[in-house]
Amino acid sequence: MIHLENVSKSYRTERIETLALDSINLEVETGEFVAIMGPSGCGKTTLLNLMGLLDTPDQGTLSLDGEAIGKQSDRSLSRLRNRKVGFIFQNFHLVGDLSVVDNVEIPLLYRTLSSRERRELAAEALGRVGLSSRISHLPAQLSGGQQQRVAVARAIVGRPQVLLADEPTGNLDSQMGDEILDLLEELNRDGGTVVMVTHDPRMAERAHRTVRLFDGRQVQ
Amino acid sequence: MILHLLRLAWNRKGANALVIIEIFVAFLVTFAVAALGLFLWDNQRRPLGYQWQNVYAVNLETGDGRAGDDDWSADQVETLRRVLIEAKRLEGVDSTAAVLTVPFEMGGSTRTWENLRMQVNEVTDEFLEVMELELVAGRWFGPEDDGREVEPIVIDRDLARAAFGDADPVGQRLPGEPDEGGHRIVGVVNDFREDGELSSATNYVFERKALNPESRLLRKLVVRAAPEVPPDFEEQLITTLRGVAPGWSFEVRSLEGMRRISRNFRLAPLVLSGVVGLFLLSMVGLGLIGVLWQNVTRRTRELGLRRAVGADRGRIYRQILAELFLVTTTGLLFGLLVVFQLPFLDLLGSVSEKVFAMAVTVSILIMYSLTLLCGLYPSWLATRVAAADALRYE
Ligand SMILES: Nc1ncnc2c1ncn2[C@@H]1O[C@H](COP(=O)(O)OP(=O)(O)OP(=O)(O)O)[C@@H](O)[C@H]1O
Ligand SMILES: [Mg+2]
Numbered sequence: 001m002i003h004l005e006n007v008s009k010s011y012r013t014e015r016i017e018t019l020a021l022d023s024i025n026l027e028v029e030t031g032e033f034v035a036i037m038g039p040s041g042c043g044k045t046t047l048l049n050l051m052g053l054l055d056t057p058d059q060g061t062l063s064l065d066g067e068a069i070g071k072q073s074d075r076s077l078s079r080l081r082n083r084k085v086g087f088i089f090q091n092f093h094l095v096g097d098l099s100v101v102d103n104v105e106i107p108l109l110y111r112t113l114s115s116r117e118r119r120e121l122a123a124e125a126l127g128r129v130g131l132s133s134r135i136s137h138l139p140a141q142l143s144g145g146q147q148q149r150v151a152v153a154r155a156i157v158g159r160p161q162v163l164l165a166d167e168p169t170g171n172l173d174s175q176m177g178d179e180i181l182d183l184l185e186e187l188n189r190d191g192g193t194v195v196m197v198t199h200d201p202r203m204a205e206r207a208h209r210t211v212r213l214f215d216g217r218q219v220q
Numbered sequence: 221m222i223l224h225l226l227r228l229a230w231n232r233k234g235a236n237a238l239v240i241i242e243i244f245v246a247f248l249v250t251f252a253v254a255a256l257g258l259f260l261w262d263n264q265r266r267p268l269g270y271q272w273q274n275v276y277a278v279n280l281e282t283g284d285g286r287a288g289d290d291d292w293s294a295d296q297v298e299t300l301r302r303v304l305i306e307a308k309r310l311e312g313v314d315s316t317a318a319v320l321t322v323p324f325e326m327g328g329s330t331r332t333w334e335n336l337r338m339q340v341n342e343v344t345d346e347f348l349e350v351m352e353l354e355l356v357a358g359r360w361f362g363p364e365d366d367g368r369e370v371e372p373i374v375i376d377r378d379l380a381r382a383a384f385g386d387a388d389p390v391g392q393r394l395p396g397e398p399d400e401g402g403h404r405i406v407g408v409v410n411d412f413r414e415d416g417e418l419s420s421a422t423n424y425v426f427e428r429k430a431l432n433p434e435s436r437l438l439r440k441l442v443v444r445a446a447p448e449v450p451p452d453f454e455e456q457l458i459t460t461l462r463g464v465a466p467g468w469s470f471e472v473r474s475l476e477g478m479r480r481i482s483r484n485f486r487l488a489p490l491v492l493s494g495v496v497g498l499f500l501l502s503m504v505g506l507g508l509i510g511v512l513w514q515n516v517t518r519r520t521r522e523l524g525l526r527r528a529v530g531a532d533r534g535r536i537y538r539q540i541l542a543e544l545f546l547v548t549t550t551g552l553l554f555g556l557l558v559v560f561q562l563p564f565l566d567l568l569g570s571v572s573e574k575v576f577a578m579a580v581t582v583s584i585l586i587m588y589s590l591t592l593l594c595g596l597y598p599s600w601l602a603t604r605v606a607a608a609d610a611l612r613y614e
Contacts, residue, residue, distance in 0.1 A: 045612065054528055054608040075532045082530020093525045093611055097231040102224060109221055110530040138231075154529070 001162060001193045002028040002051050007060035009046055020046040022216040023060070028195060030161070033188045035204035036197045038213035044197040045166055047213065051195060052085045052164045053077050065161055082110050086155030088165040092147045094139040100150050101126065101135045107158045125153040129183060145176030152183055156192075163187060165196040169203060181206055225539065229546050236547050239511055243551025246504040247587050251559055253497040254586070255571060255579035256490050260418045262575050269376060269412035270323065270351035272475040274449070276457065277322040278307075278441040279471040294433050299465045301431050304344070304441065306464045310457060312449045317347040318429065318438040323414050324478035326485070334396030338379055338423035339414055342438065344431065348409075350444045358390035358407030361428040370404040372428050376412040379423035394425070403427070416479055418486040420570035442475075501586075505594050512544065512598035516605075523602055524610025533603040540599040541592070548591040552584060 009021040020043045028034050028051075036044050049055040050062060053069060062069045065084055072080070086107075094103050104122040113121075126132055129149040139147055148168060155163055165184065169177030181203055188194045196207065204210045212219045229236055280303070282296060300318060307316045320342040321328040330339050347353070348360045357380075361372040373394070380389045389405045397403060412424040429438060445453060454472045461470045516523070523536060531539070559580060562568055568576055 049608045052528070054606075054611075075534070078527070078530050078532035078535075081528065087528050087611075089611055091611075093521055095228075095522050095525070097228055099227070102227055105224070106526065107529040109224055110532075110535060115223055158530075 001030040001032070001065055002026070002195070003061075003063045004050070004057075005061045007050060007057045007062060009043075009050060009055070009057050019216050021050070021057075024218055026211060026218070028193060030193055031188070031191055032209070033185070033194045033207045034196070035207035035210040036195065036213065037199070037201070037204055037210055042213040043216040044213055048164050048166050048195065048197055051162070052087060053081050078110070082107060082158065084160050084162055086158065086160040086163045088148070088151050088155050088163065088168045090167040090170040092139070092144075092151045092171075094147055094150055094154075096139055099136045099138060100131065100142070103139065103150055104153045104157050106154060111158070121157055122153070125157040126150070128156065129153045143176070144172050145179055148172060148176070148180050149183070152180065152187075156187060161193055163192055163194045165194065167197050167199065169198065169200065177203070221539075222542070225542055225546060229543060229550075235515070236550075239508065239547050240551040240554070242504050242507060243548050243587060243591065244554045246501055246590070247552055247555035247583055248558060249497050249500050250583040250586050251555070251579055253490070253493050254582045255575065256493060258575045258578050258582065259420070259571050260486065260490060262572065263413075263420055264417050266413070266417075266421060267411050268417050269410045270353055272323060272351075272479055274445045274447055275350060275475040276443045276445060276454065277325070277473050277475060277478065278443060278457070278461065279473075280439055280441065280461075280465075281469045282437075282439075282467070296437075297431050297433055299468070300438070303461055303464050303468075304346075306460055307441070307443055307457065310460050312446045312453060313457075314444040314446060315346050315349040316441055316443050317344045317350045318431070319343045319347060319440050319442055320429075320436075320438055321414065322440050322442060322475070322478070323351070324416055324475060324482040326415075326482065328414055333394060336379075336383055336394075336396065336423065338375075338425050340425045340427065341414070342427045342429040342436070344429050344438070347426070347442065350442045352444075353412070354410040356408050356410055357388065358405070360407055360409075361426075365406075365428060366430060370402045372406040373403045374407045374409055374426040375405055376409050376424035378411055378421045379425060380408045382423055416482045416486070418483060501590060505590055508591060508594040509597060512540070512595055513601065516540065516598045516602045519602075520605050520610040523605040524607040527605065527607035528611060536603045536605070537599045540602045541595050544591055544595040544599075545588075548588060552587055556580070 004024050004026040007021060007024045008019070010017055010019045024047065036047060038044055046055070050057055051064070053064065056069070064080065067080070069077075069080075095106070101119070101122050104125055105118045108118040108121060123132065123135065126135060129152050131146060131149055131153065134142060134146065139150065142150065148171075152168075163184065168180050168184070172180065177200070184194050184196065185206060194207075196203070198204050304316045304318060307313055328339055328341065330337060332338075345360075345362045348355070353360070356377060358374075360374055365372045375383075375389060375394070383389065383395055384392065389408060392405050393403060394405065409426075411421060413419050413422060414424065415422070429436075443457065450456070454474075457472055458470050461468070526536060526539070563573065563576060
């Protein structure tokens with residue numbers, strides 16, 4: 001599903017150049033649940049951003065669902081993200097001025113769907129994460145765990161093949177974290193490919209395999 | 221998408237209120253300036269009704285201490301008649317007439333009969349020639365009217381339309397005239413706008429003034445000169461007039477100069493309000509850029525998220541502009557609510573409905589262009605938000 005070959009990425013600021021990823025080779029199979037671990041600053045988020053087409057590698061090749069990612073236009077990259085990838089972030093990144101259901105609908109705005117179809121799909125996704133009763137709440141009126149569940153609903157509403165989760169439980173207590181992980185496992189069982197960055201070995205254990213990074217390099 | 225943006229704008233009404241108020245105020249000011257400008261422009265396009273070129277106005281003082289609208293003495297009538305004749309004899313002079321009010325002079329006399337407001341002038345027979353009036357129906361008055369019981373009057377087309385509609389006014393009396401008046405309309409001239417091209421259409425009546433001791437004093441003359449007159453023409457004219465009436469004093473002004481003064485007087489408010497309006501619009505514009513720019517920087521996480529879930533740059537750009545469009549439209553709707561009180565409360569005055577509609581349209585267009593212009597940079601800025609950076613940190 002996701003294929004990285006010799007992928008490197010560095011960030012240049014005025015004074016220093018940071019090599020965030022150094023010759024990464026990685027294959028994530030369809031239906032796999034992969035955990036990525038490593039110390040802070042080792043390049044986990046950078047790797048996830050590359051897989052999710054939020055950023056492009058400096059070197060190496062990357063393909064997603066069999067499609068080589070090269071110099072596509074902004075439009076076709078956006079379209080690929082919209083169709084194939086769902087993101088879950090540590091900070092949820094919900095839009096505070098929009099209701100729960102409006103937040104979940106956002107990815108569908110960039111497809112050609114009627115507002116009724118959007119509503120139905122969003123309600124269905126919220127049902128899957130157990131938040132049917134909170135549809136018209138504002139994010140601030142929800143607990144952290146509920147907010148993250150809204151974010152999961154937003155990630156799955158477009159039925160993407162890949163879910164990319166960057167420390168999805170990092171801001172939650174262990175019980176809420178477990179709930180989120182239960183959800184990810186369930187989505188994975190239904191055939192979704194999941195890549196999750198985590199600091200928590202307990203969480204990583206529940207993945208099929210763990211990729212470890214250190215200083216931008218893969219360590220086995 | 222529009223519904224989504226409407227809900228977003230509604231939930232942000234607090235943050236949007238300031239922009240809405242700014243647009244509301246800017247719209248009202250723009251409308252006022254546009255209405256004034258279009259009012260003057262619309263007036264300018266209408267026929268003036270006379271030719272002011274090469275015409276001179278002469279103010280005369282009889283110098284006997286008699287002021288106001290006293291009757292003439294027989295001597296004075298004779299002097300005035302000779303003044304008119306001698307002035308006409310001067311080389312370069314085509315025609316002369318005595319009048320109550322000279323065009324472009326501020327003021328003049330008006331009266332209202334049965335809700336019909338009209339400006340009234342009293343003129344001698346040659347006024348038609350001096351001002352090159354255009355007769356559109358009936359005849360002008362002349363010596364043949366001497367000694368008639370009914371006084372002949374000539375009205376302009378505006379008054380004819382206002383008082384008689386499509387019917388022929390010639391031979392009629394003005395509606396509402398008190399019985400003793402005994403005026404009879406003998407002809408209709410093209411629109412006559414005493415106050416110049418920028419003034420609105422006015423109803424106008426010319427009353428014939430025969431020079432006799434019973435009539436009111438006319439203290440002004442109009443003199444039409446040939447196109448090419450010597451540079452000392454005005455002096456020559458005064459010298460000639462003094463020769464006829466040594467005890468009187470005369471003051472000559474060209475209608476061209478009087479027209480310039482009257483024009484400036486009418487344009488000044490437009491220029492002034494235009495400058496104030498432009499200043500205000502640019503302040504609002506700059507403020508708007510600031511607010512929108514801040515809006516974009518405050519929302520980088522939301523914009524980054526939208527990018528991550530599939531919005532391309534064009535979508536982001538259009539979203540910001542569409543939000544601005546919604547906010548602008550809201551401000552304009554409030555503004556229109558206020559502006560449309562004017563026709564409903566009958567406060568338009570001499571501004572026609574056409575000018576009103578044009579002013580509304582023009583100011584709406586100006587406001588949309590302004591906000592679009594101010595939105596271009598912030599919207600572009602919004603497309604530069606990189607999802608990876610925007611979503612990285614808290
Ligand atoms: N936009 C950027 N500009 C400059 N340097 C960056 C940028 N993004 C990341 N880096 C650097 O790249 C390296 C990898 O960052 P990354 O965020 O991928 O680490 P991480 O493993 O996700 O860390 P954490 O566990 O703290 O989230 C770090 O040294 C970081 O400082
Ligand atoms: Mg990270």
